[in-house]
Amino acid sequence: xxxxxxxxxxxxxxxxxxxxxxxxxxxxxxxxxxxxxxxxxxxxxxxxxxxxxxxxxxxxxxxxxxxxxxxxxxxxxxxxxxxxxxxxxxxxxxxxxxxxxxxxxxxxxxxxxxxxxxxxxxxxxxxxxxxxxxxxxxxxxxxxxxxxxxxxxxxxxxxxxxxxxxxxxxxxxxxxxxxxxxxxxxxxxxxxxxxxxxxxxxxxxxxxxxxxxxxxxxxxxxxxxxxxxxxxxxxxxxxxxxxxxxxxxxxxxxxxxxxxxxxxxxxxxxxxxxxxxxxxxxxxxxxxxxxxxxxxxxxxxxxxxxxxxxxxxxxxxxxxxxxxxxxxxxxxxxxxxxxxxxxxxxxxxxxxxxxxxxxxxxxxxxxxxxxxxxxxxxxxxxxxxxxxxxxxxxxxxxxxxxxxxxxxxxxxxxxxxxxxxx
Amino acid sequence: xxxxxxxxxxxxxxxxxxxxxxxxxxxxxxxxxxxxxxxxxxxxxxxxxxxxxxxxxxxxxxxxxxxxxxxxxxxxxxxxxxxxxxxxxxxxxxxxxxxxxxxxxxxxxxxxxxxxxxxxxxxxxxxxxxxxxxxxxxxxxxxxxxxxxxxxxxxxxxxxxxxxxxxxxxxxxxxxxxxxxxxxxxxxxxxxxxxxxx
Numbered sequence: 281x282x283x284x285x286x287x288x289x290x291x292x293x294x295x296x297x298x299x300x301x302x303x304x305x306x307x308x309x310x311x312x313x314x315x316x317x318x319x320x321x322x323x324x325x326x327x328x329x330x331x332x333x334x335x336x337x338x339x340x341x342x343x344x345x346x347x348x349x350x351x352x353x354x355x356x357x358x359x360x361x362x363x364x365x366x367x368x369x370x371x372x373x374x375x376x377x378x379x380x381x382x383x384x385x386x387x388x389x390x391x392x393x394x395x396x397x398x399x400x401x402x403x404x405x406x407x408x409x410x411x412x413x414x415x416x417x418x419x420x421x422x423x424x425x426x427x428x429x430x431x432x433x434x435x436x437x438x439x440x441x442x443x444x445x446x447x448x449x450x451x452x453x454x455x456x457x458x459x460x461x462x463x464x465x466x467x468x469x470x471x472x473x474x475x476x477x478x479x480x481x482x483x484x485x486x487x488x489x490x491x492x493x494x495x496x497x498x499x500x501x502x503x504x505x506x507x508x509x510x511x512x513x514x515x516x517x518x519x520x521x522x523x524x525x526x527x528x529x530x531x532x533x534x535x536x537x538x539x540x541x542x543x544x545x546x547x548x549x550x551x552x553x554x555x556x557x558x559x560x561x562x563x564x565x566x567x568x569x570x571x572x573x574x575x576x577x578x579x580x581x582x583x584x585x586x587x588x589x590x591x592x593x594x595x596x597x598x599x600x601x602x603x604x605x606x607x608x609x610x611x612x613x614x615x616x617x618x619x620x621x622x623x624x625x626x627x628x629x630x631x632x633x634x635x636x637x638x639x640x641x642x643x644x645x646x647x648x649x650x651x652x653x654x655x656x657x658x659x660x661x662x663x664x665x666x667x668x669x670x671x672x673x674x675x676x677x678x679x680x681x682x683x684x685x686x687x688x689x690x691x692x693x694x695x696x697x698x699x700x701x702x
Numbered sequence: 703x704x705x706x707x708x709x710x711x712x713x714x715x716x717x718x719x720x721x722x723x724x725x726x727x728x729x730x731x732x733x734x735x736x737x738x739x740x741x742x743x744x745x746x747x748x749x750x751x752x753x754x755x756x757x758x759x760x761x762x763x764x765x766x767x768x769x770x771x772x773x774x775x776x777x778x779x780x781x782x783x784x785x786x787x788x789x790x791x792x793x794x795x796x797x798x799x800x801x802x803x804x805x806x807x808x809x810x811x812x813x814x815x816x817x818x819x820x821x822x823x824x825x826x827x828x829x830x831x832x833x834x835x836x837x838x839x840x841x842x843x844x845x846x847x848x849x850x851x852x853x854x855x856x857x858x859x860x861x862x863x864x865x866x867x868x869x870x871x872x873x874x875x876x877x878x879x880x881x882x883x884x885x886x887x888x889x890x891x892x893x894x895x896x897x898x899x900x
Contacts, residue, residue, distance in 0.1 A: 327873070342833075345844035349792040351796065397775075
């Protein structure tokens with residue numbers, strides 16, 4: 281050890297001298313900018329910065345990064361979480377870094393996808409203790425997860441795959457069978473991780489987002505599409521959808537409802553993120569021309585009208601980042617919760633005063649008019665701080681027993697909300 | 703100008719040693735991650751004395767754990783750090799990150815060249831370093847502390863970002879480094895490495 285340390289010091293001194301020789305010309309080249317080689321072709325900004333005005337170039341607002349190694353619940357203020365009277369919230373599973381979309385298997389296994397990691401987890405409840413297995417590795421942003429009739433479907437950035445009979449062989453998962461491939465031909469940055477849903481028509485629904493914050497989408501982008509698992513033929517379901525990473529099908533009408541993220545950098549209060557329903561195949565919801573159904577984009581909205589596009593069912597709040605949404609169809613919660621929608625709000629970051637970081641309940645009056653209220657809160661600690669929150673709800677899922685699971689990809693934790701004595 | 707692994711002859715022995723070191727010290731038998739192991743390269747309490755090796759003292763915990771994760775996953779590659787990270791669990795990464803984030807950074811041994819200070823300050827403002835790394839360039843969340851970091855290490859990272867070879871979770875630094883000239887990188891690394899922010 282000693283000789284090694286000694287040699288490091290020698291090197292340090294040596295390079296400091298070499299450095300002195302380097303610095304003078306370096307400083308000189310700064311003083312005379314024209315003497316520098318011209319910079320290479322300009323690189324587009326990261327997609328979250330795209331669309332900033334010149335003055336916003338100095339904005340301190342930034343997206344928050346998840347804890348890639350997870351964070352244990354004992355180091356977090358989980359006792360600050362609040363649910364309405366009669367409900368209870370608890371940590372259900374942890375050590376699931378990047379936990380996002382969830383799906384439950386026929387035998388009770390909870391499958392969990394990730395976006396910034398490359399893993400899919402299985403969580404098995406063994407008499408009140410949760411066992412975690414990483415069942416799939418080295419995938420490309422495996423965010424979308426569906427379990428249906430014994431098969432696990434996984435949506436990666438570029439493809440959708442199926443794993444038949446996986447729940448009975450979690451330690452030795454079957455090889456992936458490709459449902460559809462080449463969904464990411466341009467391999468550019470953007471909103472290309474996918475949410476996945478199984479429609480009542482037995483087709484797989486997924487999103488392909490916009491390539492940047494506010495960019496003219498190309499073929500297949502800013503859309504929701506569907507594919508029949510056995511045929512692999514694509515159909516366009518919805519267009520003008522900037523970034524939807526959560527949807528579900530109405531338990532009675534079977535219609536597709538989805539959440540959508542509006543563009544950034546138009547101020548604290550504009551535009552709203554939104555909740556939509558598809559009433560007609562191929563409907564256009566406005567992006568990049570019209571936001572929240574009534575606000576023309578300053579650039580792309582010129583010479584357009586919002587009346588051309590389908591408006592949202594509900595405005596959810598600016599930059600609040602709705603991700604997973606599910607209709608409540610379980611038997612555990614009070615009757616008035618039946619067919620309500622739960623939405624996980626993962627933001628906001630693109631506001632000077634933050635909001636969201638909760639699970640919101642959307643209920644409907646007799647005329648079908650939606651009303652929203654916070655259901656699970658306590659993640660947001662200081663709306664002016666950086667970071668403002670200690671956890672971020674990402675997806676919601678109704679368990680077979682009627683309880684509601686909430687994933688938090690910031691910490692790799694899944695919470696369970698139950699009602700009554702359960 | 704090559705600074706990633708200085709020296710040639712002696713370096714072979716040193717790097718062989720270094721490659722073996724993490725495996726010996728982070729083996730499961732040693733029972734978890736001992737921060738003292740890191741000090742062998744990263745200096746006492748994570749205050750590096752090697753211009754090519756970064757200081758860890760006072761780095762945000764989330765930055766440290768994320769970098770360890772990226773080394774383990776293979777996005778960041780380094781002959782010494784990759785085997786270290788491969789041997790660590792998430793919990794161990796979090797423990798090491800928490801430990802070094804709480805250590806006090808010692809004042810940098812190196813001084814910024816007198817003529818570079820103002821030029822460096824201007825570059826840090828012009829290229830938006832302070833927008834993400836904070837007004838004192840001390841980092842936050844997953845964004846590293848730059849103040850007082852080792853010169854060669856900073857220069858290598860900036861060159862890597864510019865060359866698009868350094869792993870970058872969200873593309874921010876790759877994008878931010880593109881307009882930097884070689885001269886700018888020298889000045890920035892010189893300026894940042896001499897900063898003595900609290």
